[in-house]
Amino acid sequence: MADTSSLISGVAERYASSLFDLALEAKCEAAVAEDLTRLESLIEESDDLKRLIVSPVFSAEDQFKAIGAIADKAGLTGLIGNFLRVVAKNRRLFAIPGIIRAYRVIAAKHRGEVSAEVTTAHALSTEQETELKAALKSVTGKDVAMHVTVDPSIMGGLIVKVGSRQIDTSLRSKLSTLKLALKEVG
Numbered sequence: 726m727a728d729t730s731s732l733i734s735g736v737a738e739r740y741a742s743s744l745f746d747l748a749l750e751a752k753c754e755a756a757v758a759e760d761l762t763r764l765e766s767l768i769e770e771s772d773d774l775k776r777l778i779v780s781p782v783f784s785a786e787d788q789f790k791a792i793g794a795i796a797d798k799a800g801l802t803g804l805i806g807n808f809l810r811v812v813a814k815n816r817r818l819f820a821i822p823g824i825i826r827a828y829r830v831i832a833a834k835h836r837g838e839v840s841a842e843v844t845t846a847h848a849l850s851t852e853q854e855t856e857l858k859a860a861l862k863s864v865t866g867k868d869v870a871m872h873v874t875v876d877p878s879i880m881g882g883l884i885v886k887v888g889s890r891q892i893d894t895s896l897r898s899k900l901s902t903l904k905l906a907l908k909e910v911g
Contacts, residue, residue, distance in 0.1 A: 878897060
């Protein structure tokens with residue numbers, strides 16, 4: 726049986742690559758990236774939209790109509806609006822979060838940068854972001870395009886993903902490790 730996450734990752738990467746090629750041809754890579762960030766925010770803020778994207782209960786036609794209406798209302802027109810309709814028509818809305826991540830990686834690579842996904846317990850100040858970018862640049866040797874997500878459940882610290890590497894200094898992980906160690910002792 727195929728690993729579901731790798732299946733989604735493969736689908737997401739193919740769609741993101743196609744979207745990037747189209748954006749490059751239309752010379753609107755940055756605008757598409759901004760639209761994808763807006764779409765990501767809409768998904769994070771709406772449980773109904775999350776359900777529409779991940780639930781197999783909705784028919785392709787229902788998903789197509791709904792995502793079209795949402796895109797129009799949110800001002801996601803042109804290339805990204807058409808792209809979302811194609812994704813819905815092909816029953817691939819479940820891959821949208823992966824497509825957004827993959828697009829960022831492809832765009833960063835095209836600019837000669839490395840893409841980093843950073844999760845923090847609270848919003849970083851401009852100074853902290855600059856310092857983190859400098860630290861990541863010294864490790865990778867390239868400019869870094871960071872996407873920062875705030876997740877209070879990690880309690881403190883950072884989770885940084887650069888390519889296939891992940892550095893987890895979150896308090897949640899440290900507490901889990903401590904809990905496991907205490908179970909082994911007692």
